[in-house]
Amino acid sequence: MTHADVIVIGGGIAGVSAAAMLAEHMSVLLLEAEPRTGYHSTGRSAAIFIRNYGNATLRALNAASAPVLENPDGVADSSLLSPRGELMLAEEDEVDTLDAYVADAVGMDMLTPEQAVELVPILRPERIASAAIEWDAQDIDVDRMLSGYQRLLSTRGGRIVTGAPVTALLRLGGVWQVSAGGAEYAAPIVVNAAGAWAGQIGQMAGALPIAIQPMRRSAAILPAPGGHDLRRWPLFGSITERWYAKPEAGKLMVSPADEDPVEPHDAWPDDMVLAEGLHRFEQAVTMPVTRVEHSWAGLRSFAPDRTPLAGFDPQAEGFFWLAGQGGYGVQTAPALSRLTAALIVGLSPEVAPEVIAMLDPARFATG
Template identity: 45%
Template sequence: MTHSDILIIGGGIAGMSAAYFLAKAGKSVTVLEREDQPGYHSTGRSAALYSETYGPKIIRKMSTASRDFFITPPDGFTENPILTPRGIIMTAAPGEEAELDAILTEGRANGANFVALTPDELKEIVPIINTDLIAAAAHETDAMDIDVHALHWGFIRRFKAMGGTLVTKADVSAISKSGDGWTVTLSKGEEYRGDIVVNAAGAWADDIAIKAGVKPLGITPKRRTAVMIDLPSDVKAHGWPLVASLDETLYFKEDAGRLLVSPADTTPTEPHDVQPEELDIAITIDRLMTATSVEVRRPGESWAGLRSFFKDGDPVSAFDPQESSFYWLAGQGGYGIQTAPAMGEYAASMICGNGIPAHMTRLGITEDALSATRASLVTGK
């Protein structure tokens, strides 16, 4: 029977970033991943973008706290840059101008480089846009694409190099606690022991809690669809920013001369190997054809991923209030990639009893914002 200081259940970006920082802190760590490859359900299906102005307040702070890691990762972490220039343009429909102005004001105050665009200026950048539906737009020029594979596997490689253990095909069947720690039993019979269990199981986080005899916090997996669309031969999309509607009903970005398009759907579902629905693909195409001049005769490949949320939309990174050796690291929604370095470092520091890292404290990050007992987690307000 293998014993580690820490057992992490889930080898996606949340689990592996925490594993990396825990191993760096000198802890023995075993990560148990139910699939045959880590990051299969959410991490590996993400069209990730780094923006310090995207998401709820705690997400924006965690994104800022991740900036230095993304720009200057540790030596040997990856051969390729994690961030590459992209930019993001947010479009506002008539009646949404004030909301867009508020985003520009906050973003600029936080140091983001925002340029306001008229509809005509927007069309010069992205010629296919239907400006009849747009009252105003804003271009965040320093938003970046994230190389998800480089980031995730950088954590995995460095974790293993520091002596960490990653076990795949590790479907958890039972979790029990005795006086000297936890025992996690896999469906194929192997047992792993640890002093602390970290629940980084994403959409399955509540299921893991129940198996451990811990009260679930109410996580909801939600489906997100993406479709590849071919562009006409005379449309040269290279270098376009990602374009997203302010009401979060459509976004698209150029990908190798094609468009990756999503209706930004958040359809509640059960945790499973989620696949795209025909209706969602049809909605995606209809919204793209309404927002642009692109005529879609036949969609390309499509896929779906799971984004998991708690009631108030913010993640939890904290010990369970009733079980002091069971740590929740879940509910990152669609922001797990862009916050991974900070979330992993935060979790490791809290698990090791070192409190919030100083550079996060300076950003105003508090334990309450990520706690398992915050009032908004219960009320959703």
């Protein structure tokens, strides 16, 4: 039996960053089912920081994460962000949605169709009824971020065990006994950062039956459109998420922005869903889609109200939920990891009490 003060289940960016923050105060053991950390959603992220992305709670987390991403002391020696921008486009039936989004946003400018085409020359101006840009949206160096938190965890004495899927959780004498990968582990506190598998881990622990729903999202890499330099193009896409595209290493990553409910698994794209999304993209631009160089899919896992969970379960003592980050996991990880450490160690949280209340899993305790 290997003992620690806290066991973190899940080696995505949420689990690794939380473990690194906790390791400053207590002994930490992280269990990851796959052969390496960041295998699922973290390694398949669109890797962009969008301040206006998500509901009010998520935007508060975005704001709290921004200073850490810009100055990642202890995680990296320079900013994890680089300029990109996000251009949101609306056809006639999407104008009201774009107007509502901009009304609740900060740092966004409305653009004419012609201005949008100046930024992304392959757009069809006749398909643009309205457009807006968030200039401050930025790329995130996810690989450097994950490896930086992992290095910090190791420096602080934390340990990562890979190839260790959790098969049983049992609370005995105020201590969680965890069976994983054929070995036994014990700690008074367990942090459930298992991503798409968080609901299953909660069920094993006898915690609240919170339905964490994984949603598949697909993407494809297309050759760069001929005669264009993509380096300064923003991410661009439909405000109602019919599709979006982003420059990626000199090529173009396009997603149908699908959100299909699936069981937790090692995700792969549905060919029909991907083809339909690429067709929607093709209708909005002047470039034909003639070849897909590579395609993949990841899982974005949501709580029923689409707001993350961060807090102790009200019925399973010592069981901490850090789950349901949806498509916001990478950009909210700095804030949620610090909040997790604060709530577990007993420090003063850096986010407002009303934000903490909205993240509390106890909100699902009645009904």
